[in-house]
Amino acid sequence: MKPSQRVNITLTINGRDYAIAVEPRRTLADAIREDCGQTGTHIGCEHGVCGACTVIVEGEPIRSCLMFAVQADGKKIRTVEGLADGETLHPMQQAFMDHHGLQCGFCTPGFLMLAVGVLEREPDISDEELLDVLSSNLCRCTGYQNIIKAVRAGAKEMRHR
Amino acid sequence: MTAYTKGSGATWVGRSIRRLEDPALVTGRGRFTGDLAAAHWVRFVRSPVASGRIGSIKAPPGAWIVTAGDLAGVKPIRPMLHKFAYRPVAQPILAEGVVRFVGEPLAAVIAASREEAEDVADQVIADISATAAVIDCRAALETTAPPIHAQAPGNVVVEGIVKTPGFDDAWNGAYQVVALETRSRRQNATPLEPRAGHAAFDATTGRVTLTCATQMPHLTRTAIADILGMPENQLRVIAPDVGGGFGQKMSLAPEYVLLVWLARRHKSSFAWTEDRRENLIAAFHARDQYISLQGAFDAHAKIIALKADIVTNVGAYSCYPTTCGVEPLMAMAELPGPYDVRHYECRARGVLTNTCTMAPYRGVSRPVITFALERLMDKAAKRFDLDPVEIRRRNLIDAFPYRTATGLEYDQASYRQTLEMAATLVDLPAFRARQKQARAQNRHLGVGFAAFCERTGYGSPAFAARGMDITPGWETAVVSVDPSGFVEARVGTSPHGQGLRTTLAQIIADEIGVSPDKVSIVHGDTDRAPYGWGTFASRSLVIGGGATLAAARKVRAKLVRIASHMLEAAPEDILLGDGEARVAGTDRSLPIAVLAREAYTQTHRFKGEIDPGLAEQGTYDPPGTFSNACHAAVVEVDIETGRVKLERFIVAEDAGRLINPMIADGQVHGGVAQGIGNALFEEIVYDETGNILTSTLADYLPPTAREIPPIELQHLETASPNSLTQAKGLGEGGAIGAPAAVINALNDALAPFGVEINEMPATPQRIRALLRNAGVPS
Secondary structure: OOHHHOEEEEEEEOOEEEEEEEOOOOEHHHHHHHHOOOOOOOOOOOOOOOOOOEEEEOOEEEEOOOOEHHHHOOOEEEOHHHOOEOOEOOHHHHHHHHOOOOOOOOOHHHHHHHHHHHHHHOOOOOHHHHHHHHOOOOOOOOOOHHHHHHHHHHHHHHHHO | OOOOOOOOOOOOOOOOOOOOOHHHHHOOOOOEHHHOOOOEEEEEEEOOOOOEEEEEEEOOOOOEEEEHHHOOOOOOEOOOEOOOOOOOOOEOOOOOOEEOOOOOEEEEEEEOOHHHHHHHHHHOEEEEEEOOOOOOHHHHOOOOOOOOOOOOHHHEEEEEEEEOOOHHHHHHOOOEEEEEEEEEOOEEOOOOOOOEEEEEEEOOOOEEEEEEOOOOHHHHHHHHHHHHOOOHHHEEEEOOEOOOOOOOOOOOOHHHHHHHHHHHHHOOEEEEEOOHHHHHHHOOEEOOEEEEEEEEEOOOOOEEEEEEEEEEEEEOOOOOOOOOOHHHHHHHHHOOOOEOOOEEEEEEEEEEOOOOOEOOOOOOOHHHHHHHHHHHHHHHHHHOOOOHHHHHHHHEOOOOOEEOOOOOEEOOOOHHHHHHHHHHHHOHHHHHHHHHHHHHOOOEEEEEEEEEEEEEOOOHHHHHHHOEOOOOOOEEEEEEEOOOOOEEEEEOOOOOOOOHHHHHHHHHHHHHOOOHHHEEEEOOEOOOOOOOOOOOOOOHHHHHHHHHHHHHHHHHHHHHHHHHHHHOOOHHHEEEEOOEEEEOOOOOEEEHHHHHHHHHHOHHHHOOOOOOOOEEEEEEOOOOEEEEEEEEEEEEEEOOOOEEEEEEEEEEEEOEOOOOHHHHHHHHHHHHHHHHHHHHOOOOOEOOOOOEOOOOOOOOOOOOOOOOOOEEEEEEOOOOOOOOOOEOOOOOHHHHHHHHHHHHHHHHHHHHHOOOOOEEOOOHHHHHHHHHHOOOOO
C-alpha cells in the first residue's frame, strides 16, 4: 500500500501521545511495537489465542493482535512498560518475581496485563474465576503453577494498596 | 528493586533466591529478536504440496525474490553420522527441483515492510506438479512406497540394532511374555516466541551479525560459515532473550542461512519472524513413533528380557547437528530405563516421509519409550495380579553404579526411594477404596505411575558413541573480576528461560565470596562468550555449571594468593566471604574489590610470583549423570464424553544437588505441563495428502491453566560423582514421566470396560471410539 492510504491516528500509551500514520489493516499490536517502539508487548500467534499481546485499552484487557490500530485512535492504552511507578514495581510484577511466575518471559507481559486489568475491575474475584481468567493466555514454560500463585499474591497486594 | 533475597543457610547454592533475569522481563525491557528494526523484511514462500517437482516460480513484476537458482555456491544442510547405516540426506536452503513437505521454503520475498513482503509472497505462483506423497512411516517402509531421497532407498535413513549375548536363551526361558503396541503421534514444541532472525551487515568491519532465537549460537555460526563458505570471524551470532526453545531452536533453520546470505550479498539488514502457522507446519516436529514392545518375565514378575522394534517418522530431512538419528537411537539406547533387565534386543529405524523434519524436543524419545515401558509394567502387573507399585519395586535397580544392557553406566541414584515417596503420597489402599466407591456412582477414577531415569549432562564421549560428525559435549567458562570488584562469567551455554544467570551466579558467589548480584553472566554472543555448545539435553547446569565452578575455583585460588601477599598471612589462613578476604582468627581483612584492583594496577608488588590480571578459564567434559523420578497421576474420566480431568499430579524426583530449589521446581512444573499436553491434547494432524490440519493454536492445543492440576513435588538430592557441582540435569524430566503416568492412570480408570489405550495423545475422540466399540453409550 502507498503511504497516502495511511490514516493519521493518535495512540495514548501509558499516558504519552503517539501521533502515527498507519495502514487501516495494521493491528494494534504491530502499531504499539513498531510505530510506537514499545516492544514489551509480544506477539505469539496473531490469532487471538495465546494472549501474549494482551494490553489494557480503556480499562479492559484486550488482545492487541485482534484490534486494528485505527480502532484504538484516541483511546487510553496501558502496556507492560507503564506498570511500574518509576523504579517501584507494580505489586503484580513483584509477585511474578517473588513466586517465579516466569521463565523465558515472553508470555509474561500478556499475563501481567491480563491479571492487572481483570483485578482492577474485580478486586474480589474468586480463586476459581481467576483460574478461568488465567486460562485465556498460554505459557509454555511454567506449567502455570507459579503464575497462579503469583497472581493470587499480587491480587492480595493490590487489594491492600 | 532487590533482585535477590538472602535465604537461610551457609551457602548461596541451595537457596531459592529470586532470579537475576526477572527485573528486565517483568518490565518490558527484555530484548527479543523480533524487537529489532530492519531495512528489509523477508517472507518465505512455502510449498503447498507434500511432494512434487518444481516447474517454475513466478513473482509479480518488480518483486524482489530469491530462489534456489540464485544460491550458487551455497551448500545444503547435510548433517552426518558415521554409524548406524546412516544415509546423508541433504536439505537445500531453498527447495531445488523438488519439494518434500508442506511448508518447505521454496523462495524468499524481500520488501521494505513485513506487510509488503507478505502481499508479494501471496502473489508468487509456484508451478509444482504433485507426485505421490507418503505421510505415515510404516507406509513409507512398504516396497511400493516412493523414495523421498535417492540416497535412502526404502526410506530407512538410519538403523540401529542391538542384541545382547545370550538373549535367545533368556527369552526362551520366560515364564510370561507381555506384549504391547504403542503409537505416539506427532508434536510441535511450540515455544511462545516463534523463530525469528535478523542479519545485519556492518560496513566498517565487513562482518554480519545474525541475531536469532537459537539455543546454540556458536554452532549456528560454524554451520552457516560452512554452508556459505565464509570465514567464521566474518559472522557474529547473538542469541538475545529467547522466548522458550525446548529443543526446537537448537536445530539449524535454513531461513537463518538465507538471512546471512542476503546481508552479506546486499550489505544491508534483513529480518524474518515466522508466524504461528509457519511454526506449526515448518519449524521442527517431534515424537512421531511406533514401538512394538515385548517383555519376558520370570515367575516372580521379575523382568528378564526386553524386545523392541522402534519405527520413527523423521520427516523429510535430517536436522542439524544431531541428525534424525537422535530419536530412534536414543530410544534404542535408553529404552530399558530404570529397570534391572540384562537381556535386550532392539531394532530402531528412522524413516523418511513427506512431512516436516523431526528434531529434538524436550525429552527426545524418552517420553515415548517411558510411555511404552511403563505401559508394559502395568500390563505385566495385571497379568501377575500385582499392584503397580509392587511390580516396579521388584524390578527397579537399587545398586549403583549399574551398567545397563546397552553399556550405559548409571551413577548413584534413588529409583526405589522415589517410587516409595510417590506411592506414599498417592496412598494406594485409600485410593483403591475411593475408586471403588466412585465406580459404584458411575464415576471413573484411575491412578498411574511412571518411574524413569534420564541421562543428563553428558559430555563428548557420549556424543562420540553416536558417531556424530560434529561431537559436542564439553563447556568452557571464563570467570573474571574487574578492577572495581565486579565478577563476570562468560559461558558457552545459552539459556532461554532456565534461570542459568542466577544459578551460575550462586555457584560463583560461594567460591569467590561475593553476593550473586555482584556477578554478571555473559552468554549468547559469539563475540563475547567462549566457544560452547549451547543449552539442550539437560546439560547447562551440569556441564556449564561445572566449567564455571572450575574457573571460579582458579579465581578463588588467585584471590587467596593476592590476599596472602597483601595481608602477609599464610594462604591457608585466608577466608573469602561477604565480599572480603579475612585472615582467620584476626580482625585483618581487605575487600575483594581491593584485591582485584591490586591484581591489575599494582602487579609490580607481586615480584613476578603472581601473574597479572584476574581472569581464569575452566572447562568440563563429564561422562554423564542419570537423574531419576517417579511420577503419579490421578485422573477422572467422563466415559460419556471421553474427557480426562487430572485430579492430582505427584512428582518425587532426584536431580542431585539443587542449586536453586525454586528454579528446579519451575523446570519440573513446566515439563509436567508439556507432558500432560503430550498425553492428552497436543497433536500435529496431517491429512492423507500431507497437509497439516492443525496450523493454529486453536487446533494444536497446548494446555492452559485449567488443564494442569496442582503439582505435588518432592525432591531427593543424591550426589553424583559425575558432576562437579553435584547437580544432575532436570530440564527434561517433567516431560518424560508425565505422559506415561497420565496414560497409565487413564487405563486404570477404563479397566472396568475392558478397553486399553496405548496411543498418545489420548484425545476424547480416541477414548470414546474405544468405549463405543466396547458398547458404552455416550
